[in-house]
Amino acid sequence: MAAMASVGTSALRREGPEKLTGRALYLDDLDVPGAWHGVTVRAGVPRGRIKSVSFDPSFPWKECVVVTAKDIPGKNVVTLIEPDQPLLADGEVRHREEPILLIAHPDRAKAYEARSRVTVEYEPLPPVLSLEDSLSVKEKIFKDDNVFKSFLIEKGDLKGGFALADFVVEGEYRVPHQEQAYIENNAMAAWEKDGVLTVTGSLQCPYYVVKALKVLLGRDESKVRVIQTVTGGGFGGKEEYPSMIAGHAALLALKAKRPVKIVYDRHEDMAATTKRHPAVVRHRTGLTKDGRLVAQDVDVVMDGGAYATLSAVVLSRGTLHATGPYECPNVRVRARAVATNTPPNGAFRGFGAPQTLFAAELHWERISRALGLDALTLRRRNLYREGSVTATGQVLRESIGASECLDLVVKRSDYEKKRKDYDLWNADPAKPTWRGIGLSVCHHGAGFTGSGEVYLASRAAVALTRDGRILVLAASTEIGQGTNTIFAQMAADALGVPSDWVEVETPDTHKVPDSGPTVASRTTMVVGGLVRRAALELKAALDAEGGRVPKTRADLKKSAAALCGREPLRRFEVRYEKPPEIVWDEGTYRGDAYGVYSYAAFAADLEIDRATGEVRVRKATTAQDIGRAVNPRLAEGQIIGGCAQGLGWALLEEPVYKDGVMANAQLTNYVIPTSLDAPPFDVTIVERPYSRGPFGAKGVGELPMDVPAPAVAAAVRHATGRLIATIPQTPERILAALAGPEDA
Numbered sequence: 001m002a003a004m005a006s007v008g009t010s011a012l013r014r015e016g017p018e019k020l021t022g023r024a025l026y027l028d029d030l031d032v033p034g035a036w037h038g039v040t041v042r043a044g045v046p047r048g049r050i051k052s053v054s055f056d057p058s059f060p061w062k063e064c065v066v067v068t069a070k071d072i073p074g075k076n077v078v079t080l081i082e083p084d085q086p087l088l089a090d091g092e093v094r095h096r097e098e099p100i101l102l103i104a105h106p107d108r109a110k111a112y113e114a115r116s117r118v119t120v121e122y123e124p125l126p127p128v129l130s131l132e133d134s135l136s137v138k139e140k141i142f143k144d145d146n147v148f149k150s151f152l153i154e155k156g157d158l159k160g161g162f163a164l165a166d167f168v169v170e171g172e173y174r175v176p177h178q179e180q181a182y183i184e185n186n187a188m189a190a191w192e193k194d195g196v197l198t199v200t201g202s203l204q205c206p207y208y209v210v211k212a213l214k215v216l217l218g219r220d221e222s223k224v225r226v227i228q229t230v231t232g233g234g235f236g237g238k239e240e241y242p243s244m245i246a247g248h249a250a251l252l253a254l255k256a257k258r259p260v261k262i263v264y265d266r267h268e269d270m271a272a273t274t275k276r277h278p279a280v281v282r283h284r285t286g287l288t289k290d291g292r293l294v295a296q297d298v299d300v301v302m303d304g305g306a307y308a309t310l311s312a313v314v315l316s317r318g319t320l321h322a323t324g325p326y327e328c329p330n331v332r333v334r335a336r337a338v339a340t341n342t343p344p345n346g347a348f349r350g351f352g353a354p355q356t357l358f359a360a361e362l363h364w365e366r367i368s369r370a371l372g373l374d375a376l377t378l379r380r381r382n383l384y385r386e387g388s389v390t391a392t393g394q395v396l397r398e399s400i401g402a403s404e405c406l407d408l409v410v411k412r413s414d415y416e417k418k419r420k421d422y423d424l425w426n427a428d429p430a431k432p433t434w435r436g437i438g439l440s441v442c443h444h445g446a447g448f449t450g451s452g453e454v455y456l457a458s459r460a461a462v463a464l465t466r467d468g469r470i471l472v473l474a475a476s477t478e479i480g481q482g483t484n485t486i487f488a489q490m491a492a493d494a495l496g497v498p499s500d501w502v503e504v505e506t507p508d509t510h511k512v513p514d515s516g517p518t519v520a521s522r523t524t525m526v527v528g529g530l531v532r533r534a535a536l537e538l539k540a541a542l543d544a545e546g547g548r549v550p551k552t553r554a555d556l557k558k559s560a561a562a563l564c565g566r567e568p569l570r571r572f573e574v575r576y577e578k579p580p581e582i583v584w585d586e587g588t589y590r591g592d593a594y595g596v597y598s599y600a601a602f603a604a605d606l607e608i609d610r611a612t613g614e615v616r617v618r619k620a621t622t623a624q625d626i627g628r629a630v631n632p633r634l635a636e637g638q639i640i641g642g643c644a645q646g647l648g649w650a651l652l653e654e655p656v657y658k659d660g661v662m663a664n665a666q667l668t669n670y671v672i673p674t675s676l677d678a679p680p681f682d683v684t685i686v687e688r689p690y691s692r693g694p695f696g697a698k699g700v701g702e703l704p705m706d707v708p709a710p711a712v713a714a715a716v717r718h719a720t721g722r723l724i725a726t727i728p729q730t731p732e733r734i735l736a737a738l739a740g741p742e743d744a
């Protein structure tokens with residue numbers, strides 16, 4: 001009898017018990033024998049030239065190791081896209097949290113004390129502290145125009161489209177920074193042994209760290225080894241920053257000739273590491289009087305912070321999602337990411353899309369008011385369906401669950417009835433609250449944009465050891481989202497064996513092939529597809545050997561012995577192959593921006609205290625088309641977690657920037673939702689299979705982050721009659737809006 005299918009069942013999270021019982025060892029828990037503690041001296045000014053660095057002579061410096069830019073054996077750069085960010089500032093400083101030098105000491109407290117005994121003097125330069133200042137280009141901090149990257153998408157004839165419009169509706173929307181607030185701060189340890197520099201720590205992308213260390217240390221891949229430790233969340237926040245902290249730990253370890261650990265505390269992590277890009281998005285939209293889109297003109301500006309880091313690709317995704325999931329014949333999207341003297345912004349779940357989708361979705365509220373048609377009808381008239389053509393000219397052929405998600409959410413949230421009921425409730429002055437319900441529908445492209453997956457050329461392998469163990473070998477990391485569980489499920493089904501026969505190797509760059517970064521909702525769809533194909537190759541080899549799939553582990557051992565011969569294991573590795581129908585032109589930004597999109601709809605049902613302006617979300621209803629849920633419970637976890645994070649961004653999380661740095665860089669006053677803030681969730685998983693995804697699966701990681709914020713703002717408008725075009729919609733902001741004129 002063949003093994004029961006595992007894909008589609010809620011196999012238990014493999015690392016769950018370890019994490020739940022506290023047995024899992026995070027980097028800070030690891031006893032690295034002989035390790036010293038590394039700390040970072042940071043700039044403290046937003047912009048300037050270093051004049052001098054002095055060390056308090058009363059401190060016993062001989063107990064420490066101090067590293068400056070001069071100790072870098074290779075290039076002083078954090079290798080990513082643009083080679084603009086130094087690992088340690090050398091001359092010019094572009095943001096307050098910029099690392100200047102590093103100190104390691106055997107004692108952690110002494111290391112911090114040493115840090116306080118260093119004084120850096122600067123010749124100050126005028127800083128650029130906001131996106132608006134950057135656009136005015138009084139101070140040039142990046143090239144001539146402060147622009148890291150710009151994009152233009154054009155479809156049809158914009159002018160002609162506006163000429164056909166009965167209505168033109170304009171709006172400006174603004175979203176703030178957001179902190180990833182993973183449960184474990186950034187942390188890394190490094191040591192050298194037998195000429196190999198090993199770095200281990202909390203990270204999403206082991207091979208990004210390898211690439212950065214190669215350039216920094218001027219050595220080849222065989223002399224650099226990166227191993228992921230148990231990682232307490234990432235959300236994009238451990239996509240690029242680990243290359244920085246790994247470089248710091250490596251330099252200290254090389255100079256100290258012993259292991260060095262760097263573990264950030266919460267304040268340092270929040271102040272110095274990447275945030276979501278703030279953005280200002282403007283829409284000018286032409287519609288016929290029956291609510292059909294005829295022209296969409298969208299302008300996007302994102303604040304990249306002091307260095308380019310990932311801004312180009314965050315902006316790209318934001319640009320490509322800026323129209324929302326709606327078909328319009330005439331479109332222009334212009335987008336820029338600009339430089340400011342603030343710590344670099346970077347990857348955060350959604351990667352630019354939540355920013356532009358907030359604007360696109362909330363804009364329906366303005367359109368609704370202008371046309372006198374409700375936002376639900378307007379969406380239904382324009383939503384992507386089979387055969388729709390996107391702004392880049394991509395024809396949507398399959399797996400388009402947008403309408404189904406919207407219909408489910410409207411029904412399950414009782415949207416239409418509640419719109420009316422709440423109007424009556426709100427008209428009654430005796431009621432203590434106002435109530436509102438608002439909608440959103442979003443799409444999210446799975447995998448790297450455009451030709452990104454082709455350039456990555458990811459590889460993954462499945463191996464059978466001579467003693468009958470099946471191993472999945474990939475660099476994709478488990479960061480709490482379920483990678484290890486779903487890889488085992490997919491490999492098991494491809495092989496036709498129980499999933500507990502399959503082990504997933506820890507990402508160690510001396511053991512696993514480069515399956516690409518754990519980002520961009522690509523792990524299940526893209527890397528899962530590679531794991532499945534590699535497993536099928538192993539199966540074919542087993543079939544050739546024994547003519548059948550082993551039914552017992554004893555059978556498997558026999559087959560393994562035959563297949564491996566004298567070798568310790570047989571390894572079957574596959575590489576990403578682009579489906580032939582995906583065509584993308586990087587130069588013109590035309591074509592298939594993503595192989596496929598996932599879709600989600602969300603209804604926020606909330607009430608607002610009339611006296612205090614405090615918002616309570618009564619219920620969150622969402623339906624999400626993810627192609628196929630490989631593990632429904634884990635998928636639902638991703639959806640609830642992502643939506644909770646989106647609700648935090650919408651209602652609570654307010655990063656306050658003063659003089660170029662986050663002033664509330666601690667969890668006491670940067671408020672994130674706890675389980676007590678989470679509303680009851682009604683989640684429906686919609687499965688519109690994607691023919692190129694393994695078992696039909698698309699991406700789920702980022703999609704849930706896109707939907708809550710615009711739905712909340714629409715619900716607040718329903719409740720208060722005020723369209724607040726920014727977030728978080730805090731009590732203060734709501735009360736201020738209520739003091740102003742009604743907009744309905």
Ligand code: MOS
Nearest residue numbers: 236348349519520
């Ligand atoms: Mo991500 S935000 O693509 O780690």
